[in-house]
Amino acid sequence: MAGTKFAYVKSFELPDVLLPGTYILVRLDGHGFHRLSQDHNFSKPNDERALRLMDHAARDVLNEFKDIVIAFGESDEYRLVFTHFLFRKSTQVYNRRHAKIVTTVTSLFTSSYVFNWSKYMTDTPLQYPPSFDGRAVLYPSPQEVRDYFSWRQADTHINNLYNTTFWALVQQDGQTPTEAHAALRGTVAKTKQELLFSRYGTNYNSLPERYRKGSVLTAEHTEATRPDIAENSGDASTVTPATRAEEGSGVVASRSKSKKSKVRTEVVLYHCDIIDPSFWGARPRLLQ
């Protein structure tokens, strides 16, 4: 058989199983999004369209991988674009093979981001293919997982407060970026919030939660049918009602539903506090 004598090269592919019994956290990070956001005129400090596109791509990943129990997306439209996916600790997805898991999640997210770009960035054609990198981190216990997400959400808050103040100085006061960075150097959160309020009349805490808290997507069981939500399956044509539903109930949902069972699993989108224990306390299944 042709090729047989070469098949020994397969033996160089070594096993890369991730330790069982640990939560698998996959973190995606956008490449060169500083330039991408400039080339495509993202709004500063936050571009809601781009954030919704991120949410859409994350939702596609959750719909594909049923063992992802929560995702968290953060972005400052300026430098950082992160999405974090947590697989349940008992997951056997791809037999827990490291490269397979981390590349597939990264690829599917990338693919959905490009595929759905035009639905959100309606008047801004994508000029070149953006990319992401991914990595997997294992966490042995629920406490570490919660601390991980707390770390990221605290970071989101810090970055967003900084960026909101920075862009106010630049856009409304005409400061140069260098001046604005200098003005903010070493300031604490309280100082920035007071500056926003006193100078620009902006109450930071009334800005959209999406900007201040990032995006949280969880796969949740629902028993009753919820026709108001069931249609928001990540379809960009429903972005407006989804937004409304979200503002009313705090959720936007999707996920393939089993017709046979009364219990449906839906991907629900929140922009809520996940540092507070109550979020996790109300959802014991996430880290069970």
Place this chain on the structure above:
Amino acid sequence: MAGTKFAYVKSFELPDVLLPGTYILVRLDGHGFHRLSQDHNFSKPNDERALRLMDHAARDVLNEFKDIVIAFGESDEYRLVFTHFLFRKSTQVYNRRHAKIVTTVTSLFTSSYVFNWSKYMTDTPLQYPPSFDGRAVLYPSPQEVRDYFSWRQADTHINNLYNTTFWALVQQDGQTPTEAHAALRGTVAKTKQELLFSRYGTNYNSLPERYRKGSVLTAEHTEATRPDIAENSGDASTVTPATRAEEGSGVVASRSKSKKSKVRTEVVLYHCDIIDPSFWGARPRLLQ
């Protein structure tokens, strides 16, 4: 500082450096391309448009990663879609971090595939985001690298001969897939080639080399300027002349060119034999 007490979770991210002094082979594999090719009416046994799209995405990866010295793409439009990238053994890309390398290559390939889909599959809109997985394999010596590519090209030949015969039986003789598989079971290459010739007048060896040999992309130094090629920078608007150039000279080239230096590096596309030592002998820089 908010978040500081959570920062310990960063210590769970372990180093994943790939052994220095080894060739890094990254293999990408399409997910669910059997279904994708059916849903998008790929021609059988080979869809030239889809093959050119693969080549385009691979070229984008080579243009981004200067340390990739050769790529090999194979596809039977039926089950398997593979692309293999080889980094030179001295590469320090991303400090040889495993996850970073393998996810970025996978992501960029995916992104380019989706981004450029409509340029090749002109009348077939992409219906959903396709994905790929990737993995890295290390090879210590040039011999193993050559045997790896020989293994893949031998596999391409075996699959393409099988598929070409299979689809002739199905499309021209009206056999069912089950009948066609049964007719081919256990046959050797010679038998299939004779069947193609005697029954359908097809000389297998005169079929396009792209189908029989796959796609080989290498980064090559060229000293003279080649205006006939310089424009084919992976731009779909030049697909037709690129095709012609290729048929004439066997190459299609691209790669960012240094204006300062007489020596340019170009990505050149071949559909040629890489099992034979002469390919490598003529390009000693590839495995130096």
Place this chain on the structure above:
Amino acid sequence: MAGTKFAYVKSFELPDVLLPGTYILVRLDGHGFHRLSQDHNFSKPNDERALRLMDHAARDVLNEFKDIVIAFGESDEYRLVFTHFLFRKSTQVYNRRHAKIVTTVTSLFTSSYVFNWSKYMTDTPLQYPPSFDGRAVLYPSPQEVRDYFSWRQADTHINNLYNTTFWALVQQDGQTPTEAHAALRGTVAKTKQELLFSRYGTNYNSLPERYRKGSVLTAEHTEATRPDIAENSGDASTVTPATRAEEGSGVVASRSKSKKSKVRTEVVLYHCDIIDPSFWGARPRLLQ
């Protein structure tokens, strides 16, 4: 400087940090102990001197590594010689470097085994250097750790019951090993226990716990001084009183004691049930 141009070879030593927050279980396994036990005329089915030597070597390891919270030794003097060491999950020993930890534990155990051989095997000079191999396994949660030790102790029981019955058939009934194995094939525990009692008058459950349960060593805090125990610091000259203390109180202890603190840490030897939750319930510090 001589040698500088060669120093690049150090870059091939890759980091091998073990995942934080996980229990590190190091398992040692004797090499060729079937032959060793024959060459040195070990008693069958259990050689108490050899078991005490194992305990001594394990105690030396616990005295060296303060982050080992429990060890379990099992041996059937026939094929298998295992010792298992559990590091607390927060240990930073050697910065959790895998090779450093597993080789040092293996080396120290081996060294103590050879060094102390003559104290236990008093009339049987060691003929050649025995060796062990080791490996590390990570466990994320207390439940998995307890199940690991339960698995090993259940195995000890199964092996010891089999071997006790086997050697009774061979030594007391004059069966050949082949006959004895055939007689026991497929028998359940109850059958073997009844055979021991009815044919040889042996009540299996009254055999020494050391044989039936293996050796458990833990590092325990004691507040009061215990002069009766403090001297049994793994010194072979105190084997006899140690044995007595053990039979009375179930413990033999050692470990360097801090003079400054009232709380001492001592290595205590048990031959008790560690499958039952009460062992762990009484020692919450072990898996905290």
Place this chain on the structure above:
Amino acid sequence: MAGTKFAYVKSFELPDVLLPGTYILVRLDGHGFHRLSQDHNFSKPNDERALRLMDHAARDVLNEFKDIVIAFGESDEYRLVFTHFLFRKSTQVYNRRHAKIVTTVTSLFTSSYVFNWSKYMTDTPLQYPPSFDGRAVLYPSPQEVRDYFSWRQADTHINNLYNTTFWALVQQDGQTPTEAHAALRGTVAKTKQELLFSRYGTNYNSLPERYRKGSVLTAEHTEATRPDIAENSGDASTVTPATRAEEGSGVVASRSKSKKSKVRTEVVLYHCDIIDPSFWGARPRLLQ
């Protein structure tokens, strides 16, 4: 079956295969040998008995592992005790399992060191069990292997020259260690050699090669029987003739010999230059 429900814990033992086609270098490092050498009154700067004991233990490892092609031992009797073992790149020992290889080599070396101590350190009983740690490093090409050994032998030379001068200052001039270190700070090799010659009449280059070059052990094929060497099978009773043979021929040999074949494999001990290419050139089999 008792224990069955616990057997899942075995799934936490992950594969740890070392990349095929690479040389496996196992380096052993003595623990606390500064203290050990003081507690056992090692001669300064070199204790020939201790060096011979190291050679003996290394020889035992080579006799056990037929795929080790060369070992190199270095020691300054003061801080560092290293032995390096190189497995041929095609070795399949223990299926190339990392922990198994590195722990077994470390354990056997340790065991032999303790077992044979009294044969070399005849009037100095071992007071406590010494230990070593080990680690494996992979090298893809012969050049890196040679550079590794060159690096180590250059280091041996540097250390020994320093230590020889240092101890001359301390032992013959009555300097304190602090004074001696201060006197040598920043001096180059030539300066130290001149100091040794001018002040103590010591021609550094005529000191024993064992001290200046370390110990090299290789497994070599010999065709003729060599009865004068065949008895020096690492038996301390033959240390004297072995020394003589070595001084005459530069070699001391051992290794189990096949009676059937004319070609014997013997472990040969050298104290020679391995930085110079001629050593490797004369032994093409080592790195083939």
